[in-house]
Amino acid sequence: MTDTPLTKPVLIPALALALLIGAAAFVCPASAQSAVAEGQRLAFDRSKGNCLTCHEIKGGDLPGTIGPPLKDIKSKYPDRDELVAILTDETKRNPQTVMPPFGRNRILSEKEISAVVDFLQTL
């Protein structure tokens, strides 16, 4: 018997707390910085955004040149909804694009796209 009834009441509140802290990182303006860091991690992660395969991005190694370098993004796209739309499904703007529709294909969740957009707006 390893699963004593005593372990569960302790584990569940601890888990709930961990989930709350994780969720707060996305909604709390005070932790905008951590959303940017998370967005950068997702953008550079070869199994997630994998943006460096096609885009040069400040701070990233071995970029490809299939897409344009991602810089001055905030002045080019002041409206973050436009960036969300590009990441969600660029084929809507450009049916010929080779950029993956990260939202439509669920490569990235809405929250992950939002974090990547936060990061893009720092470029």
Ligand code: HEC
């Ligand atoms: C397979 C290559 C590829 C990948 C991977 C890719 N993109 Fe793109 N991206 C493109 C191309 C090509 C364009 C040029 C516009 C078009 O094709 O519609 C583009 C355009 C963009 C634009 C508009 C840039 C501008 O100056 O107008 C943004 C922003 C962007 N990509 C962000 C990203 C982000 C963030 C990721 C990772 C989550 C990513 N892309 C992954 C190929 C890619």
